[in-house]
Amino acid sequence: MKWKIRKTNRHIITYSIIVCAVIGLFIGYGIVQSKPEVIASVNGQNINKDQLYDALVQSSGKQVLDSLISQKIVELESKKQNVVVSDADIQKEINKYYEQYGGEAGFIQALAMSGYTLDQVKKDIVDNLKVKKILEPQITITEEELKAYFEENKATFAQEKQVKASHILADSFEIANQVKQKIVNGGDFAQLAKEYSTDNGTKENGGDLGYFGSGKMAVEFEEAAFALKVGEISDPIKTEYGYHIIKLVDKKDAQEANYEQSKAEIRDALLDKKIGEEYDSWIQDLYQQYDVKNYLGQ
Structure with missing residues (x-):
């Protein structure tokens, strides 16, 4: 386990995801069998699970085992110190991800694209x-450290102009236009998104994309979204992904960085950095206090 500092960018695939993936393979393939199961072949030459397991141990075994040992040490030490992580604590951290990804829908979409699950995120949290x-x-x-960090990173605390939008994605102009007419005739946008949208990452959330600024979406989509008025719905917009019906939900004007408003976020960033x-x-000191035995390679 490594201390996984919460990022302020839009990336969620980190060291921890790689570790989880390799651990999953170890669990699935790690039991040596008397008759190894064949998992692939080349010109009739078999590759079995034991060979895959050995290759995984050689390439990533030490890294993954170190992570598992550290996780176990943290678990034991937190029990020893009566440290409790509540559901409210977890939700507070998840809400921070929502902010980073422009809302719950954007976060869920990022998870779907990464292959990482919400349970894995909660475990990391x-x-x-x-x-x-x-x-x-x-x-x-100190206050001096807070102010210095703000001055050095002022641009990151400014808010660019953003819009919040929902969309329905269709494979053809004809389908998109039919959906638009259903909306014009009183159809519910969110329900129609669930029925017709081909964007599996957002359809179940009514097509909600959350907030986004410039440079985050396809150019044609972005230009159309920023040109809409709040509550307005676009005609079909063609991008490389298909045809979009866009509904503008909200707009946020650009704001300059403000120290007092950013103070809590700055403190969190500095705290993460110092931890x-x-x-x-700290973890190496605990290694000496706990009875750690590592049999890998023996």
Whole structure:
């Protein structure tokens, strides 16, 4: 396990995802069988599960096992210190992801695209919060540090102009136009998205894309969305993905960076940074306190 600092960009695939994927393969293939199961062949030459397991251990075994040991140490240490992570704590962190991805729909869409599950995200959050609750009381952040960080990263605390939109994606202009006419005739946009949209990442949420700024969507889509008035619905818009019916839900004007409004976010960023700096030495100290035995390779 590594301390996974919460990112402020739109990336969710991190070291932890790679670890989870390899662990899954270990669980699936790690039991040595008397008659190894064939999983592939080349010109009649078989490749079995034992060979895959051995290759995984050789390439990533130490990294994954170190992560599992660290996770277990954090679990035991948090119990020892009576550290509790509540459902409210977890939801608060998930809400931060919602903000980063422009809303719940954007976050769910990112998960669907990455192959990462919400349960895996929650597991990472719990692990991180346990570490954070243990180390935070040992860390000091001064007003001077907060102000210096703000000045050095002022551009990241400014808010660009954003819009919140929903869409229905269709394969053809004819289908998109038919859906638009259903909306004009009083049809419910969200319900029609569930029925007709081919965007599997958003259709179940009524086509909700959350908030986004410039450069985040296909050019044709973005130009159409920013040109709409709140509540207005576009004609079919063609992009490389198909034909979109866009509904503009809300607009946010650009805002300059404000220190007082950003103070809590700055403190979180500095706290994450300092915990990241302390984590390796802290976990190594705990390695010495716990009875850790590593039999990999024996």
